[in-house]
Each structure stands twice: as structure tokens, then as C-alpha cells.
Amino acid sequence: MDTIHKEVVAFQHVSKVFNNETVALKDFDLSIKEGEFLSFLGPSGCGKSTALRMVAGLGEATKGSVKVFDGSPKEIIKETNDLAFVFQDANLLPWRTVLDNVLLPLELRGGNKKKHKQEAIRVLEMVGLKEYLKSYPRQLSGGMKMRVSIARALAAKPKMLLMDEPFGALDEITRQTLQMELLDIWQKENMTILFVTHNVYEAVFLSTRIAVMSASPGRLSSLIDVKLPFPRRLKVRTEQEFTDYVDIASDRLENGNERKELA
Numbered sequence: 001m002d003t004i005h006k007e008v009v010a011f012q013h014v015s016k017v018f019n020n021e022t023v024a025l026k027d028f029d030l031s032i033k034e035g036e037f038l039s040f041l042g043p044s045g046c047g048k049s050t051a052l053r054m055v056a057g058l059g060e061a062t063k064g065s066v067k068v069f070d071g072s073p074k075e076i077i078k079e080t081n082d083l084a085f086v087f088q089d090a091n092l093l094p095w096r097t098v099l100d101n102v103l104l105p106l107e108l109r110g111g112n113k114k115k116h117k118q119e120a121i122r123v124l125e126m127v128g129l130k131e132y133l134k135s136y137p138r139q140l141s142g143g144m145k146m147r148v149s150i151a152r153a154l155a156a157k158p159k160m161l162l163m164d165e166p167f168g169a170l171d172e173i174t175r176q177t178l179q180m181e182l183l184d185i186w187q188k189e190n191m192t193i194l195f196v197t198h199n200v201y202e203a204v205f206l207s208t209r210i211a212v213m214s215a216s217p218g219r220l221s222s223l224i225d226v227k228l229p230f231p232r233r234l235k236v237r238t239e240q241e242f243t244d245y246v247d248i249a250s251d252r253l254e255n256g257n258e259r260k261e262l263a
């Protein structure tokens, strides 16, 4: 079996209409392969989060279907540890230490406590928080809280990480550091990552592929393969090839949304 090209997410003709008649997605088709780092890029309200949430079984398609690992997202979430979600807000429990926050989802699933602790420490080391196991969220910066949130998602060893603007609330320097760290983790852990952003630079830096979306109703307007080599370091942003991809993505973003306005 050719695992590199195995399909892990399939949106087939997906439309999503909310109760208030907002059409968040219309005829959305996308196939995502194992090991991709795919970003959903688009303006506010184009349905990026709606699409991502559907992969996590949060909200069903009004028309069409979303399959994850060839099954229903709700069942995958219920029956496996294969999917993990990271939101813009780190969502840590203030009364639990860093270690205990990361342990929480593992505790809820039951099993061997010693192994859970080893795994929690391993992922906290990976995000650079080895020295902060006993700290409380209030003692951490925004970037550190996000690292805890990422570690918590990684602790269950998911096959796929779903990230909804995780770095949106961070300052630019912290954001860039975390982007680089995330790429290292993605490579080390052999995961598929689906990442929502409206930042063109972020999408180009991180992704193997960008799904450019246009708004009202949310549609897939274009797919861009980003062929910048890995590992990507911060200085790649100063290279011509990077700037070219940023130009392409910006054009597609603008044109996709202009087309919609003219229609």
C-alpha cells in the first residue's frame, strides 16, 4: 500500500447551512492525504473553522459528506485517539499545573498512569517546557500556554492535529518561533496537520499545500502546492521563492474573493 498517498480526509460536495440560513460552505470538495500539512487560508467568515470543525465531528454537513480515515468523524473522535484539536485560546485549567493539564485528557481515557506521565513529560520536553512541569497557567506567557495546549493535544499521539488559528493571539516573534517548532514536531511525529489561518505568510511558511477559500458562501477557490524544502527556517522568508509563493497565495485570495463579488 502506498501510505504516502493515503487519503485521510475527504470532503465530498459538502454544503453547510446554519439554522439562521447562513451558508457557511457550498459544494466544498477536498481530499487530504496522510502526512500533509494543509492550511485553510481565507478571509474572515469564509467557513474555514466550519470545515475544520466538521473534520472533528463538530457539526454535520447539510449536504454531502465528510469522511476521516474513511469513517465518520464522530465515530473516530469517540472510538480512537487519532484526532486532536488545538484552538486559538489555550483553554488551560487554571487550578492544574502544566503537567496536570497535559495529563487531563489521558486521565479521562483511563489506563496506565505511569505511562501517561512519561508521555506527558516527553511532549512537554518536545515543546520546550521541561522546566515548567509544576508551574500554573497564570505563571506562563501566552506563547508558553499555547505550547502546553499543543503538548496536551500531542500526548494522546494523534494521527491528525486540527489547529484553528492557534497562533492568532500571539505577538509576531512568538508566533514565528512556534511556527518553526510546530514544523519540527510535525516532522518528528509523522502527523497530518490541518491548520486554519488568514495569514498568507503563515500559510506559506507552514504548509505543504494551501486550500484558498473565498467567502459568502464558503468555497474552495484554489489549491497551492508549496514546494519549499524542509526543514524550513525563519530565513526562508527572505528568499525569492518564498516571496513568490506569498504573491501567488495573495493573488488567489484576492481573485477568488473578487470573483465572488462580481458573481
Ligand SMILES: Nc1ncnc2c1ncn2[C@@H]1O[C@H](COP(=O)(O)OP(=O)(O)OP(=O)(O)O)[C@@H](O)[C@H]1O
Binding pocket: 018, 019, 020, 022, 023, 024, 042, 043, 044, 045, 046, 047, 048, 049, 050, 051, 198, 218
Ligand atoms: N453556529 C453558527 N450559527 C450560525 N452561523 C454560523 C455559526 N458558526 C459560523 N457561522 C457563520 O458561518 C460563516 C463561516 O464561519 P466560520 O467561523 O467557519 O468562518 P471562518 O472563515 O473560520 O472565520 P474567522 O476567520 O473569522 O474565524 C460565518 O458567516 C459565520 O458567521
